[in-house]
Amino acid sequence: MKNKTLLLLLLPLLALPTARGQEQPAGSSPLTLTGYGLYDFHYATGGLGGGALLLDWQAAPAFTLSVGAEYGSSNRISAKLRGQATLFTSHGGGRLALENSYLFRHFPSLNLQEFTGALQVAWYARHVNIHLGLCNRYTAELVQRSNGGMGTVFEPMNVMFAAEGWWNNQLGASPWNVGLRWSNYNDFIIERVANWFFSAKASYRLPNRTTFVAEAGIHPVGSLNLTASYDGWFLHLGATKQL
Secondary structure, three states: OHHHHHHHHHHHHHHHHHOOOOOOOOOOOOEEEEEEEEEEEEOOOEEEEEEEEEEEEEEEOOEEEEEEEEEEOOOEEEEEEEEEEEEEEOOOOOEEEEEEEEEEEEEHHHOEEEEEEEEEEEEEOOOEEEEEEEEEEEEEEEEOOOOOOEEEEEEEEEEEEEEEEEOOOOOOOOOEEEEEEEEOEOOOOEOOOOOOEEEEEEEEEOOOOEEEEEEEEEOOOOHHHOOOOOOOEEEEEEEEEEO
């Protein structure tokens, strides 16, 4: 049963490059690099600082492949692979996409590793982005208190969601924008569906195809889904550059 469920999340990645949709804008680069510093604090677990890098490659007019990595204060090392295919583009610029992603996280101090496969449908519009999907998670080398041994924990079909609202038209010419986000995940963390992120986001685009980005918000759970603390907050500061 576990193998069949994982296969359902793996197969869409193989089919993504055949999708058709919005073409790459004229004069834009197929490579985009994003980097940001991060700070995550919970009263239950303390502070965690670090940084992340993500590279997006528009391999075809309707297909983008993304890779990324995160390092957090020697206690969290993450890697991510994502494929996104545009399925439909409306006359007003709205875009329907299918996203297939895989996230690996390692926690050296806890001797714990985590692998998550996710499949989502996303709608990108002028002022709103909406994501909805499912994911499976395997956690390995977790100490089983019931028998004192080592084992693997499987969490099937956790729901993933995100909703963003932006002040300015995302497809327009304005160099700045601000928005709000409600979700149960970010680039390198996927929480259970009842554990939410609330954040404010901002961006400012320069003429040289560089965009400064910032996000600050609250995260009402502890680390690794193992503790609860409703006093957590996080901050991301960085930039995106078309190469």
